[in-house]
Amino acid sequence: MAQLRLLAFAGSLRRESFNRRLIPVLAEGARAAGAEVSLIDLRDYPLPVYDGDIEAAGMPENVYRLQDLLAEHDGLLISTPEYNGSMPALVKNTLDWISRPTEPGPSGTTLFRGKVAGIVSASPGPLGGLRSLLVLRDALAKLGLVVVPQQVAVGQAGERLPETGMLADERLRAGVHGVGAAVAELAFRLKGGVDER
Ligand SMILES: Cc1cc2nc3c(=O)[nH]c(=O)nc-3n(C[C@H](O)[C@H](O)[C@H](O)COP(=O)(O)O)c2cc1C
Incomplete structure (x- = not known):
């Protein structure tokens, strides 16, 4: 069966961001469940605040780069x-930028539809x-993604996420891995594959 690919990113640009430390843990859970994960850093895809005039003057190249990436993947972490x-x-x-028209023409929203998050x-x-998470879940669902019901919010992140990829709390780590695994498992099924693990 074709390889399952997931695109992962943290929603923070801060160098010492707790979410940048957490995203590899989520990716680890998905990889353990058989997915290939591309972990990107949004610092490498800078975009202005959405402005229709900027779009009309010419779509920022990073929008197309992100749309191409999304097109190549089966889901988002x-x-x-x-x-x-x-x-x-x-x-x-x-x-919002990704949802705008793609270079060949169709709306970027078509890239999200039916993917798993x-x-x-x-x-x-x-x-x-x-x-x-509640707001993000709604926004992703509006874009047509299927968001798995499992989710984890890591509080007291200063103590629990001392380094990238290190989530000190065993129970929370298992929970975050579980979210990644649930995405991989659902995406496998939606892709029509038989998960034989
Ligand atoms: C503008 C702003 C608003 C914030 N509001 C909240 C909030 O509503 N709830 C919360 O738990 N933390 C809030 N924080 C604190 C962030 O959780 C904290 O800065 C965190 O480290 C940001 O994530 P990062 O470490 O991945 O960059 C806020 C921070 C900023 C800068």
Whole structure:
């Protein structure tokens, strides 16, 4: 059966971002379940705040690069911060730009449809960014993605995520791996493959 590919990114540009530390844990769970994961850094795809005039003057090249990446993958893995009870502008702005028309013409929203997503969050606060997950889940569903029901919000991230890829809490680590595995398993099924593991 064809290889399953997932595209992963953290919704923060901050060098010491907790979500940048968490996203490899999510990727690890998906890889253990058989998926190939491309982990990208949104710092490598800078975009202005969405502005129809910028789009009319010529689509930023990074929009096409992100659309091409999405087209090559079967699903998304996202680790997001929470800003004022919602998802950060970076995450929404990235999704909004990708949804714009692709270079060959069709709307970018067609690239999201029927793909699977898994979401987690991290925050120094006690709720771990849980509210951002609710908003992000809605936005992804609106774009046509199937978001797996499993999700994990890692609170007290300063203590729990001391380094990239290191989630010190055993139970939370298993939960984050579970989100990645659920995405891989559902994406395998939607791709029409038989998961024989
Ligand atoms: C504008 C702004 C709003 C924030 N609002 C929240 C919030 O509503 N809930 C929360 O848990 N943390 C909030 N925080 C704190 C972030 O969780 C914290 O900065 C976190 O480290 C950001 O994620 P990162 O480490 O991946 O960059 C906010 C931070 C900023 C800059």
